[in-house]
Amino acid sequence: MSNVNPNPERVLAIPVKKSDPVGLYRPLRKFVATKYSESDAQKVESILETLNNCRRDMVERGDLSLPMQRDCLVHYFKCLCMVEPLFTAISSDADADPIIFVWYDAFSSERENGVSSQRNSIQLEKAAVIFNLGAICSQIGASCDRTTALGRHLAMDAFNAAANFFYKLWKVFAKDVSATLDLTLLFAESLHRLFSAQASELNLQQRLHHNNTNEDASSAQQQHQCAVGFESVSKLYRMAFDLILSDSAATKLVGSFDESWITHLSRKVKFFEGEARQRQSSILPNSKRPKTLSLVQSCRLDHDAESVTEKLVRGICCMISLLQSCLDHDVNPVLEKNTRKFCKSRDMSIPKHHRIPYLDLLLSEYSSFKIIDNGKLVSSPWNMPPPYPINLAILSASSFSDMLAIPLKKSEPLDLYHPLHSYVALEYSESEAKRVEGLFQMLHKLRSEMQRDDLSLPIRRDCLIRYFKCLCMVEPLFPMTNSPSPPIFVWYNAFNPQENSSQHNIHLEKASVLFNLGALCTHITLSCDLTTDQGLHLAVDTLNDASYWFFILWKHEAEKASATIDLSVNCVELLREIITAQIDELKWNYPPSHCNSHSYRSSLPAYPVAQHYRKAYDMSTFGPLAENLVQSSIPQFLESKKKTCLVKTGSSVTEQFLLGYCEAQSLLQEGCQTSCLDLFSVVGSFKIKDGNLVANLRGSNVAIVGDEVPGDHTTTLYSLIFQF
Template sequence: MNNDDGVLSIPLKKTDPVELYLPLRKLVASKYSESDAQKVESVLETLNKCRRDMVERRADLSLPMQRDCLIHYFKCLSMVEPLFTSISSDADPILFVWYDAFNPDHQDGVPSQLKGIQLEKAAVVFNLGAIYSQIAASCDRTTALGRHLAIEAFKVAANFFRKLGQFFANDVVSATLDLTLLFADFLHLLFSAQASELELHELLNKNDASYAFQQHRCALAFISVYELHRRAYETIRNDSAAWKHFRSFDRTWLTHLKKKVTFLYAEARQRESSILPQSERPHVCSRVDSCALDHDAECVTEILVRGICSTKTQPFEIQIRMYVDLILSEYNPFKIMKDGKLVAYPWDMPPPYPTDSAILSSSMSSSSLSDIHGSLPLKKTEPLNLYESFGNLVAYPWDMPPPYPIDLAILLSSLSSSSLSDILGFLPLKKTEPLNLYESLRSYFVLKYSESVANRVEGLLQMLHKLRNEMLRDDLSLPLRRDCLILYLKYLCMIEPVFPMNASPNPPIFVWYNAIIPHQHSSQHNIHLEKASVLFNLGSLCTRIALSCDLTTIHGLRLAMDALNDASRWLTRLRYCESRLASGTTDLSEHYINMIIRQFARLKSKFPCPQSVESSSPRYRAYSAYDPVKYELLAYDPSDVTEQFLLGYCKGYSMVQEVCERGLPWETPPCLDLLSEVSPVKIKDGNLVANATLEAPNSALENMSLQETTL
């Protein structure tokens, strides 16, 4: 029997229009005040727009744009969720009406009255899983890139239905059959099975091990894929209501599943004899990763896309650092402004967005961290110096002005814990020489492959070149430089698999200067020197942001804590992943980075608790109901509507991140973000192209001439 290579996807649930802005704004004004309503009306307007677009514009939107709209709406919905617990019985009801996704006639739509936001959230989670299943099914699975995108999308779809079953599929929400726990479990198993089957196809085409071991891996994979399909099929077959529902929706689904189970069972039984005994198995089983570098043009694009998803090259771990992004990020559509106003930019407005640079500049006060430790005095240097740790006594000419070169090893060995904490306030940025990455990389692809291959990745190369130039600008604000470095690091991860560029007669040479000893530099072809230096500068920028904050305010305290945590994570990433591979200047050494990281806990312990927190309420930890990683707000006022919205945002953000992480401790699969209309580089017809729609807002932002705050 031949295997059916087709895949299944599901339709989206449909809903009736509903007006959210006016009743919710009225509720905020009555429960809190008119001024509070003005602070959050941007979020309410965006919430209303997202829902209207879901209903009225769905047919006009691409699948990635529908996904972006749903994610944006879910975050807004999580922000307003606390309001629904405040709706009194005599208030005007907000009715959410949703229809069964598997009922094509749209009969028996079920309304949920009053506090029915759980139905709304459950339906949105269902539709997120459905839209990811449609994205996966629409990928060209005859290509390596298409299969990779489909695998990732099916995994995310499965995760959304797992969450639907865990948190929403209960007696209150299960108004329609498609929202029951049974259907959630079935769809989770189905899309997990389809992702695993595509990985199996990759495995069958890969010969990177001995014949016996390859057969062993294939046998185990067939058994695993068969088991997932069997469980999915039996989940539906053993429930008469579900079986009847699917037969009325599309009988070919059940036929497809039955044939799939039969075929996989036969293959699994046939290959069982290939399973090796435990004593003959290798200690490490390599997983399906990527095709070889010598393949065709389509595979080159696949290599670059997979580079950004590899656990070896991921820019940073999933982390709850929302407060930095809510205030300072140029790429977060939600913002907290200086007066406590919450701003939500429309989901279809491409980034970057204006930052609230006023917060950063206004937070320079006598209570900043740099004042807590005191300013770093100028160090007076002597004309005699033990140089380069060789024991040579060097005398500099009397007319040579200081400072003189110092021996970093001696400096580090003599630093006390108190003096190093002072240096943290002035952790300098590493400097680099300009470099035209575009020319060298494009020439490499032309020489190694062909002109057509170079054209397919030209968008990525252009963005790399632009971001590297941007990160050298001293006239940009700290937040803008931080976001630029984060984007640049992500795209460095994409091109890392092509290094070292042995076939290139003119590979790029990365030149970086020591941040502590400016005359010392390293010049290498090694991309790990570039990545390590970017990570160092990210740590430095986040430290500067933390040191600029006013710790007498709730905003300043939260921002400083998140910024310091960010700095610690970037430097930890540098220490574990790039430091040993960079072998560059001594400021990138593990010893030096360790000494800095150890001071962050001591530095944070000196943070004062804001007076407003002590007088109004004790410290309150706001734990997400969805994320195993706990988010601590540090200071929380339940009588403040913006605080309520912020807590809801944390929960919504955490859930979306956890669902999209693919079961690994990394951020949302970046390859799927490359399908978005608001990604700086996106995949179009199998090519990596620069997003032209971002040029206008980028130019407008540059014309704002945001100046870096003087620390």
């Protein structure tokens, strides 16, 4: 570089907003009991208690670590979204007890300067919490050790999350809030640009570091990418700088907080604009640019990872981020044109994977919120994570006996721990192998458990999901070409158990797990009680989840697996067509009173349901697929499928809370909760402790089906990453 990057080691972070204490439990519970009933108040009092405790700890506890503050704020935000209908009702009720929120400007050193308070304004409260989530993420990013590839990657994820939170503040939450200067639209946008710039700068550093160690660094594409990178970073810093300077109040606010901010941004703008101009000639014309562009939400670690820990972290961060991002095309339109054409030509809807709120609330051991007997909503304290005991009351006999359950694939037992441990010891060192042995032990344990037929459906589902995440982590180690004894995966055809596929290919393993996740969801659907409101939600959500897993199988793993016909693209298309028909059938049979409030019922006539079934039947009667399915119940199911049934449902204050929960889940997963940041969470599935990658079962001495899983289950911080 011809110029020296000013303060490359310095990144900007912002303080959190402060607030005065306020009691929420008593006035909200009193309102629910008065306007609804005492029974309704009892059903939601756990949520109200958690809401109150989270706000108290958010305001009064100064001893929380950054990851714990983030977990507390996320938990509190979900609770806020759940209770929002109560605040809307209270604001128009003169007899209700007023709730007044008081917030102070984050950049003002004196509390009395810059106070914002609004009666019953949950909009102010949500805006302040979103601001603080962005602020905490900015502090996490600044605290990372950015001298390592892993530290840079974690910092990028943190700054990207901060930028996304401030984007939400700018576009959604600050619009209707009359508040302090730090919550204005202009300032929210400037913070969004600032942290986007810092994330992009780290991304560029990562790319330059990779180019310096790559033999092909002089290629036109490499130079093009770097030139575009400098241009992109310069624009982001310029927008942040200009936005702050365009408003005298904002300039004064930043100057009173830290006078060096303006100078720092000015130097960054000058440096990156200069470098962008010098590299302008390296930008390729459109005809010579690479056809596929990588995601910018979460950039990869260096290809030559500094340790096996970083390699495994890269596996899950890149893979899971890719899978989630490519499905939510309203947020991140990254599906290639041919993929869209492929889906459109087959009338295959691409599902949005917003983590299926009802499915987790009813089935998952590890959801922070849960529905238990008689529709009662309960919440785990944010600092005392689950698991909950699984509630199987919802899984009673189905009133829809003609739903299809897809059979699961079977596999031969396999020892994964020893070949993986030996390979890492051979390729890296014995000490490196010890650093990740907790993950390998977890991987081996989960594989053994996922094939157990005696497990309940919810536990088996959780087991498969966790095992798939583990597979994503170890995928960078495959193919284990130098290993004396690489693992051999053996899987049987789900529809013709006499056929099997035996390979070293990890994609066969991943494809089979995805198939079983989709199939397992259809078994859950079959067991749902469709005479209840929760049962209907659960049935639709599980079928949507099944469609999601089969879509991932088709999109990413089917062609790589080269396995039995049940994992073929044609078979996966057929299964998704059947699932789509069943989803439409369930939605069509919702009564009007339910559909009006939840927008579930289709506005189309009933004939598309029959059309989907007819199309699926035609697909099942041609070629090798027809021969394989002859032993299954699918042909008979499709041929006999003729009618549906109506059910009765109701609505309650619990339903209003659940709608808010769905909104919070959707918002937080649109770029604000990345896979890499889960390594910071107290309730994350995997953690880094003293440089070791360990499995965290969210609590000490937690067992999967009775046996304690080996590995470190503590919730301490990560000395490798942070320099507190």
